[in-house]
Amino acid sequence: MSPETSAALPLRERKKLRTRQSLTDTALRLFGERGFDAVTLDELCEAVEVSKRTFFRYFASKEDVAMAPTQDLWAAFLDVLEEVAPDGRRLLAVYEDALVAAIGRMPAEGWAERVVASRRLAARTPSMDAHGLAFCDRTTRSALAVTARRFPVPGEAGTLHARLALDVLVAVFRQALDAWVAEPSGHAPAALARRLRATCAELPRALAATAPTS
Numbered sequence: 001m002s003p004e005t006s007a008a009l010p011l012r013e014r015k016k017l018r019t020r021q022s023l024t025d026t027a028l029r030l031f032g033e034r035g036f037d038a039v040t041l042d043e044l045c046e047a048v049e050v051s052k053r054t055f056f057r058y059f060a061s062k063e064d065v066a067m068a069p070t071q072d073l074w075a076a077f078l079d080v081l082e083e084v085a086p087d088g089r090r091l092l093a094v095y096e097d098a099l100v101a102a103i104g105r106m107p108a109e110g111w112a113e114r115v116v117a118s119r120r121l122a123a124r125t126p127s128m129d130a131h132g133l134a135f136c137d138r139t140t141r142s143a144l145a146v147t148a149r150r151f152p153v154p155g156e157a158g159t160l161h162a163r164l165a166l167d168v169l170v171a172v173f174r175q176a177l178d179a180w181v182a183e184p185s186g187h188a189p190a191a192l193a194r195r196l197r198a199t200c201a202e203l204p205r206a207l208a209a210t211a212p213t214s
Contacts (some may be wrong), residue, residue: 011122020058022048025110027065028117036066038126061133066121069114070132070177074139076102081146091151092165095143096200099169104191112187119181140166172199 026048030039041062045055059065080098106112122128140163147153147162176195180187 016058019048019050019054022054023058023065024068024114027062028114028121031062031066031121031125032117035129036062036121052165060154061131063128065126066128066134067118067135069111069118071135072111073099073102073106073115074135077103078139078146080105080143081143082150084150086151090165091162092142092168092200094151095165095169096172096196099173099192102194103189103196106189108189112189112192115177115192116181116187118176136170140170169205172196172203175199 005068023044027039027044030044030047039062040053041055044062044065045052055065064071077099077131080101081095084094084098122132143166144159144162147166148159151162152158153161173196176192176199180192180195183191
């Protein structure tokens with residue numbers, strides 16, 4: 001959510017956003033310093049001065065709070081997909097543009113650093129990978145439901161094509177995200193969007209690539 005959008009929210013909603021952000025920032029800091037498994041939920045809640053009951057209003061688990069930055073992005077992707085006007089473009093192009101627009105909705109201050117911290121933590125935390133797969137499956141199903149409602153393509157082939165296009169988008173995003181995180185600097189949302197565009201542009205050549213003969 002952009003600063004302009006959050007500023008327009010009622011005071012109670014702004015306070016909820018601040019609490020959620022404090023939980024995310026503190027979790028990523030503690031997990032980064034001590035390791036994911038070494039930090040208990042009680043310790044995290046104590047550091048933020050909230051109860052476990054409050055924590056569970058925002059997140060379902062430690063994995064959930066650790067992956068909040070990218071989960072926020074995909075939630076925005078679903079929001080954008082609800083708003084896109086059907087215009088006859090290829091579904092993959094619709095999905096790509098929606099994800100780029102979602103990146104543009106992420107806060108310019110702090111979000112990129114949280115994503116980098118989250119991804120580096122996930123690289124050494126197996127439970128986060130498992131959580132990410134489950135989240136990806138839920139998000140894909142939600143995106144398919146939006147597609148079926150707003151861009152209906154009849155028959156089983158239409159569902160298959162939409163699923164394949166979404167799976168391609170996820171694969172492209174992961175590649176772009178890994179390359180972006182690996183950069184020593186320049187971790188800005190706009191740089192991630194450019195990475196995503198550049199990686200998508202490689203798809204025709206990737207699909208046409210051949211295995212060399214021995």
